[in-house]
Amino acid sequence: MNESISTTDAASFGRRGLFRIGGLTVTAAALMAACGKNPAGEVGRVGDGPTTPTLPGATVDNSVYLRTMASIETSIALAYDRMVKSGVLAKASSTLPNLGDQTDMVKAFAEHHRTAADSFNALAVKAGATAWTCGNPHLDDVFLTPIFDRVEKGAVATDVAKAIEPSEDATRDMINLVVTLENLSSESCQALVGLVTEAQYRAKPMKFGVRSARQAALAALKVAPGAYVAPTDASAAQPGVTTTTEAATTTTAAPKGSTAPPPPTEIPLPVAIPSTFGGLAPITYIGGHGDENGVRLKLNFETPSLNSFIYAYATCK
Amino acid sequence: MDNEVTQTGVEMEQRSSRRGLIAAGVGGAALSLLPFLSGRADAADTTTTATPTTQGTTTTSTPPKRPTDSDIALLAAAQKAEFTAQALYGLAINRVKGWTTEQATVMTTLSGSHQAYANAFSGMLGRVAPNVADETILGKFDSTFTGSTDDVLKAAATLESALVATHLDILGQLQGVNGATQIAAIVTAEARHVTVLRDLAGSTTLSDLLVDTEAASLLGNG
Numbered sequence: 001m002n003e004s005i006s007t008t009d010a011a012s013f014g015r016r017g018l019f020r021i022g023g024l025t026v027t028a029a030a031l032m033a034a035c036g037k038n039p040a041g042e043v044g045r046v047g048d049g050p051t052t053p054t055l056p057g058a059t060v061d062n063s064v065y066l067r068t069m070a071s072i073e074t075s076i077a078l079a080y081d082r083m084v085k086s087g088v089l090a091k092a093s094s095t096l097p098n099l100g101d102q103t104d105m106v107k108a109f110a111e112h113h114r115t116a117a118d119s120f121n122a123l124a125v126k127a128g129a130t131a132w133t134c135g136n137p138h139l140d141d142v143f144l145t146p147i148f149d150r151v152e153k154g155a156v157a158t159d160v161a162k163a164i165e166p167s168e169d170a171t172r173d174m175i176n177l178v179v180t181l182e183n184l185s186s187e188s189c190q191a192l193v194g195l196v197t198e199a200q201y202r203a204k205p206m207k208f209g210v211r212s213a214r215q216a217a218l219a220a221l222k223v224a225p226g227a228y229v230a231p232t233d234a235s236a237a238q239p240g241v242t243t244t245t246e247a248a249t250t251t252t253a254a255p256k257g258s259t260a261p262p263p264p265t266e267i268p269l270p271v272a273i274p275s276t277f278g279g280l281a282p283i284t285y286i287g288g289h290g291d292e293n294g295v296r297l298k299l300n301f302e303t304p305s306l307n308s309f310i311y312a313y314a315t316c317k
Numbered sequence: 318m319d320n321e322v323t324q325t326g327v328e329m330e331q332r333s334s335r336r337g338l339i340a341a342g343v344g345g346a347a348l349s350l351l352p353f354l355s356g357r358a359d360a361a362d363t364t365t366t367a368t369p370t371t372q373g374t375t376t377t378s379t380p381p382k383r384p385t386d387s388d389i390a391l392l393a394a395a396q397k398a399e400f401t402a403q404a405l406y407g408l409a410i411n412r413v414k415g416w417t418t419e420q421a422t423v424m425t426t427l428s429g430s431h432q433a434y435a436n437a438f439s440g441m442l443g444r445v446a447p448n449v450a451d452e453t454i455l456g457k458f459d460s461t462f463t464g465s466t467d468d469v470l471k472a473a474a475t476l477e478s479a480l481v482a483t484h485l486d487i488l489g490q491l492q493g494v495n496g497a498t499q500i501a502a503i504v505t506a507e508a509r510h511v512t513v514l515r516d517l518a519g520s521t522t523l524s525d526l527l528v529d530t531e532a533a534s535l536l537g538n539g
Contacts, residue, residue, distance in 0.1 A: 108523055186505050193501040194494055197380050202497055203489030209501070210481055210508040214527050217509040221516055226419060228513045229426045237425035238418060272513045276430045277437075278505030 056313040060306075062196050063129030067310040068136065069205060070120035072188055073113045075135035076181045079144050080110035083174050086152075093171035095267075102222060106178055109215050113185065116208040123201060134316035138308035143285075143299055147177060150288035150297045162292045172267070173287035175223055179270045180285045182216035184301045185209070190278050191303040213278065220270035227271045264290030265298065384493040389445055391487045391536075392496050396438035397451040398483055398535055399503075401458075402476060403431040404450045409462040409469045416466055423517055427473070427510055434503045441499060454535055470518035477510040478532035486534040 083089055089103045121131035149155075150164070151173045157163035167173050189209025193202045220227060229237070267286045282300035290296050384392055406428035410416070416424065439446040461472035484504040491497045512526050520526055 105523060108527075190501045190505050193488070194498040197378060199380075199489060199491060199497070202491075202501075203485055206488055206501055206504060207485060209505055210485070211527065213505045213508040214512045217512040218516070218523075218526050221512075228419070228423050228517065233426045233429075234422050237429065238422045272516075273426070273506065273509045276433050276506060277502040279502075 056311075058309075058311050058313075060309060060311075061127070062198065062201055063124050063127040064309050064311055065192055065195050065304075066120050066124035066127055066201065066205075067129055067132040068304045068308065069188060069192060070117045070124060070132045071134065071136035071310050072139060072304060072308075073117035073120060073185065073208070074133065075139045075144060076185055077110045077113040077117065078135050079148075079177070079181060080106050080113070082148065083178075084110070088170045088174050091171045093169055093175070095169045095172040096175070096223060098225065099171065099175060099222060102175060102178075102219075105218070105222070109178065109182065109219075112208075112211055112215065116185070116212075119204065119208065123204065127201070129312060132310050132314075132316065136304075136308055136310070137317075143301060147173075147285065147287060147297065147299065154289055155291075164291050165289045167288050175219065176267065176270070176287055177285060179216060179219045179223060180283050180301055182212050182219055183283045184303070185212035186216055186278065187280055187283070188303045191280055216270075217272040220272045224269040224271070227269055229273050230271050230275065233273075233276070261292075262290075262294035264294040265296040267296070381493050382495050384441065384491070384496045388491050388493045388496050389442060391490055392438055392442055393445065393447050394451075394536060395484060395487055395500065396435050396442065397447050397449060398454060398480060399431045399435035399438065400448070400450040401454045402480060403428055403435060404455060405458055405462050405476060406431065406473065408459070409473070413463065413466055413469050420466055420470070420517060423513060424469075424473070427477075427514075430506065430510075437499055437503070441496060451535075467518045470514050474511045474514035474518065475532055477507050477514060478528055479535050480504075481507050481511065481528075482531045482534040483536050486536045 084103055084107055087103075089106055090101045093099045117133075121133070125131055151167040151170050154166040155161075155164040186209045189205050189212065192205050192209075196202060196205075265286055268284075280303055282302045284298065284300055286296050286298045288297040406424055410421070410424050410428065435448075439448060458472065458476055461475070462469055481504055484500050484507070488497060488500050488504070491500065508528075511528050515526050524530075
């Protein structure tokens with residue numbers, strides 16, 4: 001009833017006028033956004049903070065892959081040099097009494113990795129990059145240095161954890177590291193095949209991968225003589241036969257009611273042929289003395305990826 | 318409702334201009350989006366022509382994934398070599414006596430592995446897969462897979478070394494990534510086979526166990 005007595009002009013202004021103003025506003029805003037040139041000014045600064053650094057471009061190409069492989073091989077060779085220099089491989093192992101002195105074998109392995117590094121660098125130069133003669137910073141800082149420190153020195157006490165002693169069997173830990181690094185080298189070469197874009201960068205690296213795979217198998221047989229194939233493959237081939245390749249259990253729980261310290265993490269024995277096909281799965285390393293709960297250092301080595309690539313802007317330290 | 322009943326010609330005209338304004342508003346909004354849309358279109362053009370990477374673009378071209386025509390011939394040869402190896406292991410396991418449990422386990426496992434490799438090639442090649450052994454290679458190695466168990470282990474190690482050389486030979490020629498990665502997964506395992514077989518046969522020298530001298534490639538022999 002109210003509407004019927006209101007004037008036509010007032011009703012039109014109230015609703016249609018609003019539409020009109022709204023439409024004009026949107027149109028004007030759109031035109032200004034499309035045609036306007038208003039360069040963003042600098043944000044006002046308060047204080048004297050540093051400017052935001054600009055990260056260099058991280059292009060991933062064949063040369064980066066090849067430089068990374070050279071760095072991995074160099075890191076492995078340097079790790080073996082450190083083992084040989086310390087003389088730990090010549091010492092008797094309480095865990096592996098039949099191991100014997102493996103110094104000469106590891107020296108030969110180191111020489112192979114140096115040759116591989118040179119070859120990868122030659123390929124990297126061919127691909128337009130500069131040679132990388134240092135180790136891989138990520139592999140060194142996150143894996144190798146912590147392992148050597150834990151095995152040789154243990155760990156100091158912190159507010160929340162007791163000190164950890166040096167390894168009770170450094171020889172065992174180092175030969176297991178050799179197996180791990182050979183597997184890493186082999187897997188890394190295998191992974192490279194699917195990454196590079198040209199066939200010429202596949203076959204030669206894979207030759208070094210083949211050699212590393214053989215070295216991994218040989219080192220595994222030194223640690224666990226007769227551990228030729230994985231337990232599952234052995235039982236599938238000869239049903240009912242128990243072999244020496246049974247994997248160790250990894251129980252860490254202390255016996256119920258016992259006051260004795262918990263048993264340390266058990267270290268699985270390596271196998272010469274761990275799987276039917278060469279895999280790219282992470283390689284688990286367990287070593288060092290157990291902490292107050294019996295837990296040893298455990299690390300998963302993986303094939304190179306974004307955080308371990310040697311990009312074009314990186315330089316040797 | 319009352320408004321519609323009582324609307325006049327003037328109001329009709331106002332409604333028409335109202336529709337026009339809405340249309341103009343929508344048009345203006347579309348115009349305002351043009352720079353944004355054109356920017357997206359430019360970006361899309363850029364990314365579709367480059368290989369995606371983490372933070373930038375690679376400067377190299379992307380290789381084919383599926384095997385090319387020339388790859389198919391190479392992978393077919395690889396499959397025939399694997400079937401041949403499986404057949405030779407089978408022959409030796411049956412006709413040679415005196416296998417220890419350890420030796421029999423390794424021989425049976427490796428025989429199965431070669432079957433698995435051949436099957437993997439079959440899956441990749443599909444209906445063009447040969448699915449047969451290579452008679453020439455079979456004939457070449459057949460006479461060596463006899464005698465004592467140690468003789469067979471050494472012969473098998475030589476065969477495995479030849480297979481490694483063959484796969485590396487093929488790897489250097491393949492264009493497709495899928496075939497190359499499959500070969501890489503096989504050759505790293507077969508490399509280990511040689512070391513295991515020689516260790517099982519009693520070899521102790523590093524140069525022998527690590528195969529300083531690889532056997533000749535079987536490619537072109539079949």
